[in-house]
Amino acid sequence: MDQNDRAAARQAVAENGERLLRLLRRSDPGAAVDAEWRVVDVASHLAFVFRGFGEAAGGTSAQYARYVPEEQDFHKRLATVNAMLVKELADTTADQQMTVAVGMVEEGIAGFLDATAELDPDAELDTPWYGPGVTRTPDTLTALALGELLVHGLDVARAAGVPWPIARAEAALVGGEVFARMLPLMLTDVGRATTVAYRVRWRGAPPQKPDLVIRLEAGTVRTGPVRPGERVDCRVSADPVAFLLVGYGRMPTWRAIGTGRIASWGRRPWTALKLPELFCRP
Known part of the structure; x- marks a missing residue:
């Protein structure tokens, strides 16, 4: 990313984070998103996404290696990691889980933006959930974070029956960075x-x-x-x-x-x- 795209992506993460949090707080936690996930599962997933991204930026993401299976398929590996993490929040009612997850999402977005604010954009940050020894830069994690907010915001909005417009400029920020950096792993x-x-x-x-x-x-x-x-x-x-x-x-x-x-x-x-x-x- 150049400096302008970097600033725009960070602003988009902050703004879309706020609108997704508003949507989550007024959504039914038990509403079905697809055949497997409910709204509360999306919130729990995002809670750990942003916690993980923030810890990658802070250099403490190695703890996630224990969740990563010996699985070559990118999608299956991420799905397994997500299921193991989300399970840690699933021992309560859906309403209680939702409250905890939304709080974690809010804290995680703020923590990620703070942790990456002064980092070298080309720094190699450990992201074990993407595979052994895999690193990503702050720019790539920022674009990935924006993609998570835009796409999972759409998931929740569809479940709630409300609109979720996605700006073309924001989608282009995700596409230009995420597809360029992540496709070689996928x-x-x-x-x-x-x-x-x-x-x-x-x-x-x-x-x-x-x-x-x-x-x-x-x-x-x-x-x-x-x-x-x-x-x-x-x-x-x-x-x-x-x-x-x-x-x-x-x-x-x-x-x-x-x-x-x-x-x-x-x-x-x-x-x-x-x-x-x-x-x-x-």
Whole structure:
């Protein structure tokens, strides 16, 4: 991130944190979010997300290593860690659990922003839940935090039957950082067996915001800005909100394409439909 994006992302975490806390406090803890999670489970998940991010920034995240299973699949590993952590809050009524979780979310957001305020943006912070020895920078954790707030805020809002608008600029902050930094950790078996290169352009983003290249080859993935003379198989023009929701599994790819929010062209334009299959969902 550049300095402007960094400041905007931190402000977005603070503002979306406040509106999510307001939504959680007026929501039914037992309302179903999906087949497995209730609103109280989302709140409990976020409580540990922000506690973990804050402790990563403070250098005390090693304690989470004991929760991490020997599991290569990114999604399964995170799901197991989350289930073990959330279980620590589940020995009370849903209302009591909700009260504790919301308090932890509020404290965790403030603690994370405080802990990262003066850190070197390129500092390598230990994040054992992403895998043994994996580190992330404060910029990446800030974008991940914003993604958690935007996407899980939408989950809770849908359960409550209320709107949850997501700003295009904020979705672009998440997409430009999270997908660039996290996709190399998230290859599926299909992705490891695929050779393809995408170039993603963010609609409505500032002119200086670079396109994102995602190149899969020989079981590895490279993400980053376009290299001089670099050719790709599929060029994608994406509304940042649609790309965020597709990437996080909240919108089918066909719907984003069918409504024109994601468009593709180039030598292999049809591979845009395959993109979500190549990576685990965060």
